Amino acid sequence: MDTGDTAWVLAAAALVAFMTPGLAFFYGGMVRSKNVLGMLMQNLFAMGLVSVLWAVLGFSIAFGGTNGWVGNFDFAFLTDVDYAGLTIPPMAFVAFQMMFAVITPALITGATADRLKFGSYALFIAIWSIVVYAPAARWVFNPAGWLFKRGALDFAGGTAIHINAGIAALAVVAVIGNRRGHGDEAMPPHNLPLTMIGTGILWFGWFGFNAGSALGANGIAAQALVNTHLAAAAAMLGWLVVEKLVTGHGTTLGAASGAVAGLVAITPCAGFVGGASPLIIGGGAGIVCYLALRIKTVLRLDDSLDVIAVHLVGGLFGSIVLGLFADASATGVGADGLFFGGGSELLFDQIVASGAVLVFSLVASYVIALAIEKTIGMRVEPEDEYVGLDRSQHAESAYQP
């Protein structure tokens, strides 16, 4: 047990836990004022329900047993948790992984803004976190996972978290349909400073998300931290340059969105790349994710706060280009990508891993959402959507004069 490694992983667990409130403010500022509490509540509630489910069952499915696809119940209720090769207490590993399980379903709320019944949302994330997230996490993070074994690299969850949540968001939106008035009624963000507070917390917490995944205070963690910051910086610049060219202005929301896109893209690569790679991966992600904003218009899907463009596309971009930029000599772990003499084998594995998680999550999420929609209904009643989730779901209003 190394106290230095433990100190960093404990701090990282706290940092990742802080990201879910950060995500709540990031999304909360972007919705209309009559829906801000609905959005904050959905994210805060995930910290409650998903944490309990993860302790009772989720951790065990992801890290219990030796099966490549689904875990067993050995670690249910976190009883006598054990995990090979750790220099930190098992509970520190449990805590760190728990915070990942919490934020992943919360990411979906951006796409389904303003129109989910709270009870149905709660039921969805309960099922989703056990049936979709836990297995996907196993495949990618757990050395026994079948994607891990195939040689696919994912340092901090590009696939299991961002591609997974991004495609699930698309699936749920396909089930519940668009916001009423989408396309003709203007729905600009109600409080961009609140979104900036969320951006600051997400960027701050992401150091724990990526550099904490080294599970120790070592050179890999240091390189991952630098990679994370440089990718966010380069992606901000990439997004702003394209935005300036297309619309004539670099926007504050654009700078924040670009930074988050960079953070998403570097997530799978953080501990496997070095040198100028984070600048290229980040810059590329900023440009690609901005252009991906059009996808939802093409698909005629009201992905309200662009979870597809930022998380699905950002996650896919990062996971796949890792097959090009991976450089084992940068941190001493991982493998070599195409540009570093590794041939295209890793690239192929990355595409397979991304595709596998994407297809599994698309199908499973669609089925879960459809099942709930057909039974108790996921979408709020028109009158409830008109007065806003704050009032209809929580009998509150966010602001008083």
Place this chain on the structure above:
Amino acid sequence: MDTGDTAWVLAAAALVAFMTPGLAFFYGGMVRSKNVLGMLMQNLFAMGLVSVLWAVLGFSIAFGGTNGWVGNFDFAFLTDVDYAGLTIPPMAFVAFQMMFAVITPALITGATADRLKFGSYALFIAIWSIVVYAPAARWVFNPAGWLFKRGALDFAGGTAIHINAGIAALAVVAVIGNRRGHGDEAMPPHNLPLTMIGTGILWFGWFGFNAGSALGANGIAAQALVNTHLAAAAAMLGWLVVEKLVTGHGTTLGAASGAVAGLVAITPCAGFVGGASPLIIGGGAGIVCYLALRIKTVLRLDDSLDVIAVHLVGGLFGSIVLGLFADASATGVGADGLFFGGGSELLFDQIVASGAVLVFSLVASYVIALAIEKTIGMRVEPEDEYVGLDRSQHAESAYQP
């Protein structure tokens, strides 16, 4: 000196320091817009005044000398501080304890919202932090403390901080009376997103508050971190279930209040319990603290932001059930509670310790508040209360169009 332990305790000190601004935003969002700066200032000011007093005198009273009740002046001005059994520099221990001393008086401001003269508030927390907090901290945290010696367990301050502040709040409200218009004029929170920002920061900081109390980066700290998160999650769910049953809606403010109630309740238990105990302690706290909201109505006391229900009752609940759920095998420290073969001895000690701190703080706080009220007056003039603390006490207004 272990660098890993030191790194975690330094990070924890920063996390706990961040909790007082978090508390300011938590409370600040809940008051009316003409009082938000009054509330923010009272909490920010505690970071100034109480820190200085703690360095000059407070730390020495709590940790100087060997007396079981009150310390001496050996460590006044933090000169040549020494503390047995630490694997961290003494100054790291000083820093960590200082942040506890700062937030405890700040907790009281929730009960006395909108009606304290700023000067009188400053005088009150100055006296209170030296005369009430420092001794209580000594009794419970210092191995020489008489409650510590009796075998009472309090890992991170359920008694010395939450019961202490909760009962003090009750005492001060009894002296200064209710807000004008309380009961007929509607006083809903003016900015719930600000309260959610406070909730996020409190939850994030609380990892340092509880897991930092292990004074090292070890298994106890890891278990304390997991316990803290699970108790907050379970308490949120507990509070929301009861709220849904009673009022028909789960509210955003309810989810936040439940989480904080859970954090309060697990504070004394964090390093002494394991397995599913945090889920039960948290769930119980959420339910009990929601029901405790009625206490202030029964007592006809305007505890404006429910410090009694969340901190007094939450602290009592946590400290007492520790006598049931304490499990020495979970972290290798503490003792065994009733449910873990330890008989009822610990339960008795817990009740004695909670009662002792409660009675001492009730009497001392009442006397201090009454003395100030009778001399320079604690309560603002009616006209000042009507225009709001922001203007009457600080010649400012929080928002401009």
Place this chain on the structure above:
Amino acid sequence: MDTGDTAWVLAAAALVAFMTPGLAFFYGGMVRSKNVLGMLMQNLFAMGLVSVLWAVLGFSIAFGGTNGWVGNFDFAFLTDVDYAGLTIPPMAFVAFQMMFAVITPALITGATADRLKFGSYALFIAIWSIVVYAPAARWVFNPAGWLFKRGALDFAGGTAIHINAGIAALAVVAVIGNRRGHGDEAMPPHNLPLTMIGTGILWFGWFGFNAGSALGANGIAAQALVNTHLAAAAAMLGWLVVEKLVTGHGTTLGAASGAVAGLVAITPCAGFVGGASPLIIGGGAGIVCYLALRIKTVLRLDDSLDVIAVHLVGGLFGSIVLGLFADASATGVGADGLFFGGGSELLFDQIVASGAVLVFSLVASYVIALAIEKTIGMRVEPEDEYVGLDRSQHAESAYQP
């Protein structure tokens, strides 16, 4: 490589990175609502552009080669970075230093509020961070730096960051002139709670800024953390006492400004002083910086958010009084100041170092600003200034009803 030291420096890098968003909210709350996004964007953008430039070139100028004035290109693009005497991975040192490079130009935005073209601002900080910040950082932080070699002490950047940014702010304001309507149109802060959120984040991050500069989890870091907190506390009290005497009220903005002034002043002293010194340095800074608010009126310069009073004067005060209060026995490093038997030699070195950075930055910043003003123009058009930066520079508005 010590994992404990690495854990603390990684956490500190994250804390310092969080300070730039904190600064954005600190300043953002103080401007009018039509300029808040302009201010947030300028600070957020610095995290993007300056980070990339620092990785490509800045770090190498500051820490590459052995020249006392300007570095070479050895570490361009952070390739094979090496740095003598570290117990942490070189990349951890790079990350930590990068966050200092990011916040320094951002500090200038407070003085030039509401009237900079975004493009010109971007060009300015790009040039300034390479031509002014990187050399100044070398002189003071790098053991090869000529000011370091002269024996001047600066633990965390009182000169290279606060005096540097403060005087640069003065120079730029001298070039671009005052806000239209300055002096007759009332421009009170539009959202003080947002400023308080910034204050909380700055105070929290500053623990990483100062205690992280020990580059390890040791006694120096612990003393630096205590010094930082006590100086902020004492400075808050100092500022409030003077404010109360002069205007009759202690204000919330005053408490926050005093705390920041204290944090600025203790920055150079953090690891070199002990005992009651932080209380005196902080208290003094609070008083001096409040009185320094008049400087901008005397100079008839519209330093809109008081960067001169808080950062230039606070930095000068801290750097110079270090020559009095430095006490090598407090932390085992540094030297002895006048009050601790060290004679006036250190005091002289401190004055020389402060003066050198001040003169260099004044001239260089003035030249850069003038060059940009004369070519593409730094100042926005009157009409753009009237509608506000949010709309004219970023085609956004911060708030919707």
Place this chain on the structure above:
Amino acid sequence: MKLITAVIKPFKLDDVKDALKAAGIAGITVGEVRGFGRQGGHTETYRGAEYQIDFVPKVCLQIVADDAQADLVVDTITATAATGKIGDGKIWVTDVERVVRIRTGEEGTDAL
């Protein structure tokens, strides 16, 4: 018909609303305003700079009522909104030529 406009102290809004409801008034429209009158303003200080703030938060009620009810509305508001301290506010009455209920197109008294 008449339009009765009343500027009152914000904390009196609930009382006035309940009183008007009791008096049978079917609808009110309310706006947040700031007023300047005999009730002096106050000074606010930010970073040592003093700002003279003359405007005080008020609430502005607009009630369209039948001629017969107009005086009742004025008297009800005057009775309920008065605190006897300066700044209680003002009521003024203007003539209304035409009133329409948007939902049904009803006009005149039916529209109230």
Place this chain on the structure above:
Amino acid sequence: MKLITAVIKPFKLDDVKDALKAAGIAGITVGEVRGFGRQGGHTETYRGAEYQIDFVPKVCLQIVADDAQADLVVDTITATAATGKIGDGKIWVTDVERVVRIRTGEEGTDAL
């Protein structure tokens, strides 16, 4: 000249503005208000305490128009703002003696 004041549901503002623009109306002034009428309020709960909120967010349009245009304005608003559900709002018309365009000092119809 006439002053037409219309209190409508907030999400209808853009439609009404476009319709008035199309009908040749040169200017509108809009304010955020809260209305109380047949459309009942709702209850909000904070920490178990129930608050009866009677006021519903509305938007208040003020349009100064020529006598000839007054009816056109009223009819345009009524047509566009109606949803058929309770709470659609009210329109009232008052006579205006004098209108001045501040920029040029023009008066009467030229000022519109």
Place this chain on the structure above:
Amino acid sequence: MKLITAVIKPFKLDDVKDALKAAGIAGITVGEVRGFGRQGGHTETYRGAEYQIDFVPKVCLQIVADDAQADLVVDTITATAATGKIGDGKIWVTDVERVVRIRTGEEGTDAL
């Protein structure tokens, strides 16, 4: 009595208030509004989506004055609030039948 309503540019509020104070006007009620007129709106872009914003922030003053003072009020506002650039705003005057000071019940000119 007359009700003078003036919609002006927000940054002109202090000047107009001071001018009216100097002209002996005892009270003003002010509201935040948004205006749409010849002064064109602007576009805002969020995540690539363009929004045409037609409404511009304005401030709406309401002053009840004696018939004799009405013209003085109009002229004072016109002189002070004009910048010569489009969007300076509009003033309109309506007749007031009755004014009441809530605090004292005084009516008519005494109520001003």
